[in-house]
Amino acid sequence: MRKTILFYCLCLPMLYFSQVGIGTTNPQAVLHVDGAKDNAVTGAPTAAQEANDFVVTAAGNVGIGNASPQRSLDVDAKNQSLRIRNLIRQVPSSFDILTRDLATSDVVATSYSYTEAVTVAAGASATVTVPSTVNIATGLFIVKSTNGCARAMITTFVYNGLSLGYVSGVARDKIGNPTIAPIAPSANTSGTWSVVFPNVTNCADGGTGTQFDFTVMKATTDSYTITNNGNVSKTYQLTVSRL
Structure with missing residues (x-):
């Protein structure tokens, strides 16, 4: 008891x-x-x-x-790093990174990049809208495509809001030739960039020297309209990436 x-x-x-x-x-x-x-x-x-x-x-x-x-x-990490062992390693086309707020120390997921593929017929256009959750207001915009000869085209732009600036373009050994069209006074878009790659080798899929030529512009701060100026259908991989 x-x-x-x-x-x-x-x-x-x-x-x-x-x-x-x-x-x-x-x-x-x-x-x-x-x-x-x-x-x-x-x-x-x-x-x-x-x-x-x-x-x-x-x-x-x-x-x-x-x-x-x-x-x-x-x-409280006591001004030391945190250790996490044996994480799975993968690189998806769209992924987040963890960032820490210097004022609050809050750790949040931050979008690092977003990629979407779109197939566009010769002479046609398509618009890709980046989800608002990605929220990369300033960064790189990259256009990639390949042809029937297994050759790749890569063109890079920088952007900030509706501003879109050409950086470089190459289709294997052919250098891109960019031009920008004036923006109409009533338009609320970026400038329209046309990029051509002279003398690209003809391929078995019917692509000629124009096959990688395209036009792109930002219709809104979160959307891109690309026009295929080549003679064959092209699949474009469009990527926005944080600087």
């Missing part, structure tokens, strides 16, 4: 406060592990003391080196 009473007496504080302390008799959260067992018996731990603590709050927030986590996972 005495053992039963003692057991309930020991459990009552835990049931009353609904907090579990490991290495500490003064838990600050639902679960509080004091790794170094250096916390004071009363009051909140100091910054030095909580540096070795692990807590889980009633809201489900987890703190590592932080006894008052404000996010689902709130880690």
Whole structure:
């Protein structure tokens, strides 16, 4: 009987406060592990003391080196790197990177690039709209295509809002020749770039020296209209990438 009473007496504080302390008799959260067992018996731990603590709050927030986590996972890295082992390695066409806000230390997923392929018949046009969630207001815009001779064309632009600037273009050994058309006063678009690649080798798919020629412009800040000025259908891979 005495053992039963003692057991309930020991459990009552835990049931009353609904907090579990490991290495500490003064838990600050639902679960509080004091790794170094250096916390004071009363009051909140100091910054030095909580540096070795692990807590889980009633809201489900987890703190590592932080006894008052404000996010689902709130880690004080102590000015060191974080280590994650054995991550799967893959490079999808569109992916995010993690960035940290210098003011709040919040870590968020940030779009690094977005790629979409579109097939355009000779003399036709197509428009690709970058999803608003990608949110790359300034960056690189890259147009890529191949032909029946297994040769590739790569043309690069820089952009900022509706401004679109040509950087370079090459179709294997042929250098792109760019021109830009004036913007109509009533138009709310970028300038229209036409790029030609003179003397490209004819291929078995019927492509002639015009096969890689194209025109591109930004119809809006998030969309690109490309026109195939060649003589055969082309599949273009359009990529926006963060600078």
